[in-house]
Amino acid sequence: MIAHAPILAIVVPLFAAFLTPVVSIVAKRFGVERARDWFVVGAAILMLLIVASMVPAVWRGEVLVYKLGGWSPPWGINLAVDGLNLLVALIIASVVSLIAIYSVVYMERDNGLEKYYTLLMLVTAGCMGVTLTGDVFNLFVFFEIMSISSYALVAFRRNWDSVEAGIKYMIIGSLGTSFILLSIALMYGLVGSLNIADLAGKIATIKATQPLPMIVPLMLTLFVVGFGIKIAMVPLHAWLPDAYQAAPSAISALLSGATATVGVYAMLRVSYMLFGALAIGTMFIILGLVTMVVGGLMALVQRDLKRLLAYSSISQMGYILLGVGFGTAMGIQGGLFHLLNNAIYKVLLFMCAGAIVYRVGTSNLDELGGLGKNMPITATLFVVGALAISGVPPLNGFASKWTIYVAGMEAGQPICTAIAVVMSALTLAYFLKAINLMFLGQRPEHLREVKEAPPLMLFPMLMLAAFCVVFGILPGLGIDLVRPAQSAVMNQLGYIGSVMGAG
Amino acid sequence: MEFGPGIWGPIVATAVMLLGVAIGYLLLSISRRYMVPKPSVEKLRTYACGEVLEPEEVHVESEQFYSPIRRVFKPFYRFVRPAHTGILSTYLLWVFVGFIMILIAIVVALR
Numbered sequence: 001m002i003a004h005a006p007i008l009a010i011v012v013p014l015f016a017a018f019l020t021p022v023v024s025i026v027a028k029r030f031g032v033e034r035a036r037d038w039f040v041v042g043a044a045i046l047m048l049l050i051v052a053s054m055v056p057a058v059w060r061g062e063v064l065v066y067k068l069g070g071w072s073p074p075w076g077i078n079l080a081v082d083g084l085n086l087l088v089a090l091i092i093a094s095v096v097s098l099i100a101i102y103s104v105v106y107m108e109r110d111n112g113l114e115k116y117y118t119l120l121m122l123v124t125a126g127c128m129g130v131t132l133t134g135d136v137f138n139l140f141v142f143f144e145i146m147s148i149s150s151y152a153l154v155a156f157r158r159n160w161d162s163v164e165a166g167i168k169y170m171i172i173g174s175l176g177t178s179f180i181l182l183s184i185a186l187m188y189g190l191v192g193s194l195n196i197a198d199l200a201g202k203i204a205t206i207k208a209t210q211p212l213p214m215i216v217p218l219m220l221t222l223f224v225v226g227f228g229i230k231i232a233m234v235p236l237h238a239w240l241p242d243a244y245q246a247a248p249s250a251i252s253a254l255l256s257g258a259t260a261t262v263g264v265y266a267m268l269r270v271s272y273m274l275f276g277a278l279a280i281g282t283m284f285i286i287l288g289l290v291t292m293v294v295g296g297l298m299a300l301v302q303r304d305l306k307r308l309l310a311y312s313s314i315s316q317m318g319y320i321l322l323g324v325g326f327g328t329a330m331g332i333q334g335g336l337f338h339l340l341n342n343a344i345y346k347v348l349l350f351m352c353a354g355a356i357v358y359r360v361g362t363s364n365l366d367e368l369g370g371l372g373k374n375m376p377i378t379a380t381l382f383v384v385g386a387l388a389i390s391g392v393p394p395l396n397g398f399a400s401k402w403t404i405y406v407a408g409m410e411a412g413q414p415i416c417t418a419i420a421v422v423m424s425a426l427t428l429a430y431f432l433k434a435i436n437l438m439f440l441g442q443r444p445e446h447l448r449e450v451k452e453a454p455p456l457m458l459f460p461m462l463m464l465a466a467f468c469v470v471f472g473i474l475p476g477l478g479i480d481l482v483r484p485a486q487s488a489v490m491n492q493l494g495y496i497g498s499v500m501g502a503g
Numbered sequence: 504m505e506f507g508p509g510i511w512g513p514i515v516a517t518a519v520m521l522l523g524v525a526i527g528y529l530l531l532s533i534s535r536r537y538m539v540p541k542p543s544v545e546k547l548r549t550y551a552c553g554e555v556l557e558p559e560e561v562h563v564e565s566e567q568f569y570s571p572i573r574r575v576f577k578p579f580y581r582f583v584r585p586a587h588t589g590i591l592s593t594y595l596l597w598v599f600v601g602f603i604m605i606l607i608a609i610v611v612a613l614r
Contacts, residue, residue: 168591175598207613217613221606225598228605235601238587238594283608297579298587300572303565365565369558394517402511426572433568442549442558473517 002053006066006079009050009089010128010142013096016043017121024114033113037104040117044100044124048093051086058086059484063498065134073134073499074198080134080499083484084273087336088265090481091343092127095257096120098347098460103250105456106354110248116156122149123254127262134499136187136274137194139266140180147173147230150259154247165239165246172239176229183222186215197499200274200492207276220280223270230263233321234291237314241298244310245363249354252306256313257347264320264339272324273492284325289419292318296426300433305353305363308434309346312389315427316342322420323404324489326411332489334403336482341396341471345388348464352382355453355461356438365434370443374450379439381461386435388468390428396468399475 002008020040027035057064064081065073072078081089100120107113126146133139151173155166188194190213191202206216225236232240244252271280295315302308320342323335355378356371357363372379388395391402401424408417452458471478488495549556573580586593 168594171591172594172598175595179602212613214610217606217609220613221602221609224605224609225602228601229598233601235597235604238597241587242589279612280609283605283612286608287605294583297576298584300569301566301580301584366562369562393511394513394520399513429569429572433565436568437563437565441563442561444559444562445557473513475513 001057001064002050004066005050005054006064006081006132007068009047009054009093009132010079010125012043012047012050013121013128014125016040017118017125020118020121021114024117034104036114036117037100040121041097041100041104043121044093044097047124047128048090048097051089051093054081054086055090058083061484063495065499074193074195077138078134078195078499079132080197080495081132082495082498083486083488084268084336085131085265085488087340087482087485088131088261089128091261091340092124092131092258095254095261095343095347096124096127098463099250099254099257102253102351102354102457102460105454106250106358107248110157112156116153119149119153119156120251120254122146123153123259127258130262131265134196135194136184136196136199139196140177140184143180143230143262143266144177146259146262147177150251150255153251153254154243156248156251157246159246161242162246165242169239169243172229172236176226176236178226179222180226183219183226186219186222190215190219195499196269196274197496200276201496201500203274204276204492216275220271220275224267224280227263227267227270228287231260231267231317232291232314233287233317234294234314237291237295240314241307241310244313244350245304245306249306249350249357252309253347253350253354256309256350257343260313260317261339261343264317264324268324268489272489273495276492278327281325281327284321285413285416288318288321288323288325289416290318291315291321292420292423296423296430300426300430302430303365305356305365305368305434305438306350308365308430309349309353312349312427312430313342313346315423316346316389318423319401319404319420322416323400323407326404326407326413328407328411329486329490330403330410331407333479333482333486334400334407336485336489337403337475337478338397338400340478340482341388341400341468344464344467344471345385345397348381348385348461348468349389351457351461351464352378352385355457358457359450359453360447365437367444368438369441369447370439371447371450372439373443374447375439375452377458378453378461379435381458381465382439383435384465384468386431387428388472390431391424392428394469394472396471396475396478399472399478403475403479 023039024036027033066079068077123146126142129142151166151170154169155163193199229236292315295311299308299311320335320338323331388397391397405417549561
């Protein structure tokens with residue numbers, strides 16, 4: 001493991017964010033503006049290497065506890081890395097690296113790119129901070145860094161739609177983070193601690209008392225709603241379609257692949273590990289089903305590709321909630337595997353949408369057609385992503401959905417499983433509609449000269465498509481990746497013991 | 504290689520699918536040896552009511568896809584879809600309603 005890896009994984013993107021404007025000024029002076037873009041790509045890849053260096057130790061079963069300033073938990077701030085947050089950190093670092101490479105060409109026609117890359121690195125630092133911290137107040141602080149940077153990125157293009165979407169996202173998102181802060185304040189007032197492991201032990205003691213103080217479910221509700229807004233769980237999802245449609249496609253990919261993943265992580269960490277509340281699994285199952293159905297049915301009638309993908313993101317969150325809601329080892333494994341797969345194919349699909357917007361200038365399905373002839377590689381990659389998200393074998397979406405279905409049957413929930421299977425068929429239906437309208441049929445005259453996406457945009461898309469195939473054909477690889485995370489979710493006492501014992 | 508308690512073998516299944524694709528491709532290429540399509544310009548045009556239609560005019564409206572499914576879920580499309588108004592105050596009301604629902608669910612689950 002690289003020395004100080006847990007803190008470096010946060011510090012690298014944070015410092016990269018502060019250095020980006022300086023690098024930009026220097027690069028402009030020497031006439032090599034691309035140097036700024038590659039500086040950000042380098043920072044993202046360095047962060048990925050740092051996170052990857054923690055894999056061997058964590059997969060051996062260790063919880064890496066990094067004490068800032070040498071202060072032991074629960075007194076000081078600490079970072080605690082177990083199987084769960086390592087998986088999420090790996091997803092974030094990989095997704096951000098690919099998005100940074102994609103942005104080099106995709107964003108070249110925009111101005112103010114030093115702001116774009118600064119915000120991109122700030123979102124990344126926020127995501128990493130939320131993921132790796134062992135302290136609930138720092139979780140809030142990093143969550144705010146991530147959220148506020150996201151609001152600005154959604155409004156980056158400064159046209160009417162993006163500013164409106166950014167403001168909506170900001171107001172609803174701020175309400176969510178206010179709920180989280182309120183819950184943290186109540187929690188601190190109740191037990192006088194902010195360390196997650198320490199809090200988990202103390203809340204478990206309070207939960208054992210009868211009757212249960214009303215403040216405990218209230219605190220949990222505030223957290224679930226706060227994080228539920230971030231993952232766009234129905235009925236807290238309304239901000240998402242506007243935001244994903246209005247943001248640059250690279251940012252839509254970032255929001256669906258990184259920040260939504262962080263939201264699910266935070267939800268799991270707080271619900272299952274901090275509150276030890278596996279009993280609320282039934283609520284997650286119901287919310288998961290509602291989210292899946294509403295997202296799927298709304299996606300079916302969309303006219304805009306990015307809006308269709310946005311509703312599809314909502315629908316896929318339903319599968320993840322369903323899996324983790326079952327509360328069994330296989331259910332949590334399936335939910336986490338789907339979280340990993342969702343990050344892969346959703347980023348791929350948004351990148352394909354971005355490639356179309358880059359070449360054609362619109363994502364309106366009614367203005368497209370016959371592009372399979374002009375953009376064969378993009379079309380193939382979109383089809384791979386679409387089949388993967390629809391759960392068509394032998395791609396990765398099938399592997400994780402199958403795991404969730406098996407978990408559902410084992411948990412005695414055949415009706416929930418049947419609804420999930422039907423919604424999967426519906427997912428295929430609306431993606432076939434998108435494929436038909438964009439790539440098949442007669443090509444309108446004005447699209448005759450459209451060219452294939454540039455190689456630098458195709459490269460990250462090819463990587464993601466390869467992951468879709470590899471995790472589908474070798475699902476054992478994906479299961480091996482998520483198994484330490486599933487063990488961590490189900491081992492609250494182990495986490496408490498490792499962190500508190502580190503003192 | 505298999506995973507889970509089911510009978511799904513991803514490598515075998517992939518191999519079978521690839522075999523199916525190969526057989527399909529083979530059949531297609533053999534059939535093209537015997538019958539090469541050589542459509543005239545007139546045959547490639549799209550006619551409707553005696554008029555030649557341009558590619559832009561034969562594009563299927565995205566709204567028209569899956570209208571039977573929309574009929575099956577008529578209540579959803581009548582009540583839930585129009586509720587996505589884009590009006591912020593409505594969305595904030597949803598958050599409030601969601602908060603109450605989740606609070607009730609958690610209180611019931613934890614007691």
